[in-house]
Amino acid sequence: MLHIERLQAALAELGQMAAQQAQQRTDDVTTALAWLEAAPPSASLREVLTPLAQQGLWPGALPATDAPLTARATAPDVPPTGTVLAAVDGSQIFPDRHAAVLYYLIQVGGLVFRYNGQTPEQHTRENLYFREDDLIDARGNVIAQERVGMRRLIHEMRFLAELTEAEKTTQQPLLALTDGPLLWPYPERGSEDALALRDYLAALTRIREAGALPIGYVDRPGGRYLLDLLWAGQLKPGEIADRLPDNPLQRLSDRWLMAHTLAPGERSAWFTRGNASQQRHTQARHEVWFCYGNLGQPGFPVIARVEVPAWVAQRDGAADTLHATLRHQAQVLNGYPYALARAHEIALVTTQDKLALEGALQQQLMAAGIVPRPSEKARQKSYLGKR
Amino acid sequence: MTPAEKTISIGNVLRADIRGFVVASRIPEPDVPTFGTFVRAPIQQGQADLIGLVYNISLQDDPFLKNLAVALDEDNPHYEEIIRDQRDNRAIPVEISVVAVGCREGDRTRYGLPPQPPMVLNRITVCSSAEVCEITRRPDFLRALLDNRDVPADELIPTALRRAAGLRPSEQRDAFYVDAGRYLARNLGRDPVRLERVLRRLELETDE
Numbered sequence: 001m002l003h004i005e006r007l008q009a010a011l012a013e014l015g016q017m018a019a020q021q022a023q024q025r026t027d028d029v030t031t032a033l034a035w036l037e038a039a040p041p042s043a044s045l046r047e048v049l050t051p052l053a054q055q056g057l058w059p060g061a062l063p064a065t066d067a068p069l070t071a072r073a074t075a076p077d078v079p080p081t082g083t084v085l086a087a088v089d090g091s092q093i094f095p096d097r098h099a100a101v102l103y104y105l106i107q108v109g110g111l112v113f114r115y116n117g118q119t120p121e122q123h124t125r126e127n128l129y130f131r132e133d134d135l136i137d138a139r140g141n142v143i144a145q146e147r148v149g150m151r152r153l154i155h156e157m158r159f160l161a162e163l164t165e166a167e168k169t170t171q172q173p174l175l176a177l178t179d180g181p182l183l184w185p186y187p188e189r190g191s192e193d194a195l196a197l198r199d200y201l202a203a204l205t206r207i208r209e210a211g212a213l214p215i216g217y218v219d220r221p222g223g224r225y226l227l228d229l230l231w232a233g234q235l236k237p238g239e240i241a242d243r244l245p246d247n248p249l250q251r252l253s254d255r256w257l258m259a260h261t262l263a264p265g266e267r268s269a270w271f272t273r274g275n276a277s278q279q280r281h282t283q284a285r286h287e288v289w290f291c292y293g294n295l296g297q298p299g300f301p302v303i304a305r306v307e308v309p310a311w312v313a314q315r316d317g318a319a320d321t322l323h324a325t326l327r328h329q330a331q332v333l334n335g336y337p338y339a340l341a342r343a344h345e346i347a348l349v350t351t352q353d354k355l356a357l358e359g360a361l362q363q364q365l366m367a368a369g370i371v372p373r374p375s376e377k378a379r380q381k382s383y384l385g386k387r
Numbered sequence: 388m389t390p391a392e393k394t395i396s397i398g399n400v401l402r403a404d405i406r407g408f409v410v411a412s413r414i415p416e417p418d419v420p421t422f423g424t425f426v427r428a429p430i431q432q433g434q435a436d437l438i439g440l441v442y443n444i445s446l447q448d449d450p451f452l453k454n455l456a457v458a459l460d461e462d463n464p465h466y467e468e469i470i471r472d473q474r475d476n477r478a479i480p481v482e483i484s485v486v487a488v489g490c491r492e493g494d495r496t497r498y499g500l501p502p503q504p505p506m507v508l509n510r511i512t513v514c515s516s517a518e519v520c521e522i523t524r525r526p527d528f529l530r531a532l533l534d535n536r537d538v539p540a541d542e543l544i545p546t547a548l549r550r551a552a553g554l555r556p557s558e559q560r561d562a563f564y565v566d567a568g569r570y571l572a573r574n575l576g577r578d579p580v581r582l583e584r585v586l587r588r589l590e591l592e593t594d595e
Binding site for chain 1: 399411451454455458459464465466467468469471472475476477508
């Protein structure tokens with residue numbers, strides 16, 4: 001039982017702190033806006049920062065084109081008739097060493113949304129992992145949730161490849177939308193990580209070969225790649241690497257700045273990043289660029305980071321088509337793409353699904369003469385959890 | 388079951404007691420059972436089937452749909468695909484309440500409350516025509532309804548009788564109704580107002 005009354009002082013402090021942070025954020029945004037207006041030309045920033053990025057000394061954004069950092073673009077609020085949008089999301093049941101049966105499950109769901117008046121199609125794919133190789137790591141422990149997350153990302157991208165390959169014959173714009181960054185988010189720490197990234201990039205290649213445009217959609221992005229770039233613009237080239245941690249706007253994120261610069265329906269200039277994952281992406285001809293978009297309404301900005309391969313951003317009309325599609329998709333759900341919300345719903349493994357699956361798993365074990373039994377801790381928690 | 392009939396599963400048991408149970412369902416609108424539908428649920432490790440009648444169907448709150456309802460305009464062609472998706476693909480969550488009227492154990496039918504309720508997550512299926520005819524072969528299936536004050540029995544009884552009669556050859560229907568009417572008269576003899584209300588509704592149902 002939680003004694004909320006004992007937390008009154010902490011709750012009051014939290015409220016006061018939030019008010020102070022809001023004031024600080026307003027001041028920081030004013031500073032960031034001034035830096036943005038005074039930023040050096042994109043080409044010169046790129047010239048200075050690219051070598052640092054190649055040495056792993058620059059984690060921030062790099063201007064992807066020569067457009068000024070203040071550049072903004074707009075697009076229609078409806079994509080061309082015939083555009084096809086395939087959206088995918090995933091969900092999982094993590095392995096639980098206290099459960100009666102050790103397994104994990106990844107389910108991916110997708111919605112194929114055609115702008116032709118037809119009913120969208122929904123698809124799912126389930127993957128059950130129960131073999132020792134899948135569940136136990138080299139040290140004999142149950143695999144970490146991060147490993148499940150990697151597999152989920154690969155499944156999502158493969159599923160997106162399947163859905164777009166099924167649409168391959170169409171001459172219409174074909175968009176492949178996934179929830180989260182397109183740039184592989186995990187550090188490469190060993191051969192298993194490298195293989196995972198290879199599989200992910202292979203799926204991205206299949207999507208490209210199907211003629212589709214991959215898009216990673218990051219809702220409420222938390223990074224400050226652009227703010228770091230603006231800070232670099234305030235420094236002399238020789239001091240950038242050393243003074244990067246001194247950025248006084250550490251507590252701000254890019255979306256706060258973008259909420260003040262992008263009007264509803266607008267997107268920013270294109271940027272890129274130079275980290276280790278990006279190098280692997282680039283080797284596979286999938287260097288990832290990103291921009292920010294405001295998919296909200298006047299007075300209610302909703303900032304998203306949109307990640308695409310460079311070849312998408314550079315293709316004639318592709319940026320406008322994906323921008324228009326995202327605008328239309330976001331109109332009915334307060335700034336979040338409808339197809340992604342539905343893909344999430346389709347993919348979701350509910351508590352009821354989990355109970356049904358575990359019942360079926362236990363039946364199989366009992367049929368094989370094995371009586372499955374959760375740990376005593378899990379059993380006790382299940383009683384308390386019903387309160 | 389006639390060759391044309393198919394087994395329709397309507398969902399899984401969500402909660403249950405000896406007098407009935409509630410089913411959680413996500414089935415498309417055409418397959419949602421109607422008020423008075425006979426359904427069965429396995430009990431006693433599948434050794435028997437509880438037979439019950441649907442007496443309430445409630446559409447659950449769906450925040451997704453609620454959110455869309457504010458923004459969508461049915462006449463706006465820009466939203467045509469979204470409206471189709473909601474209507475054709477998304478089955479809104481439904482809770483179906485069932486009252487027990489008896490159970491079947493092999494070829495034997497027992498009327499009244501079952502020996503135990505169905506277990507949570509057991510699959511519920513719509514009864515075939517043959518099963519409905521069998522459970523309603525005697526009017527004793529009405530007993531559990533007459534004794535249950537928590538269900539709209541006075542509405543449910545006429546609906547169930549009409550449904551059961553409709554599955555019988557026309558020459559047997561009058562006898563079926565007379566038999567049921569006599570049973571009701573015997574059991575509601577001390578409550579003539581209620582008896583008249585039930586019979587009047589039965590008369591209206593059969594007139595339709």
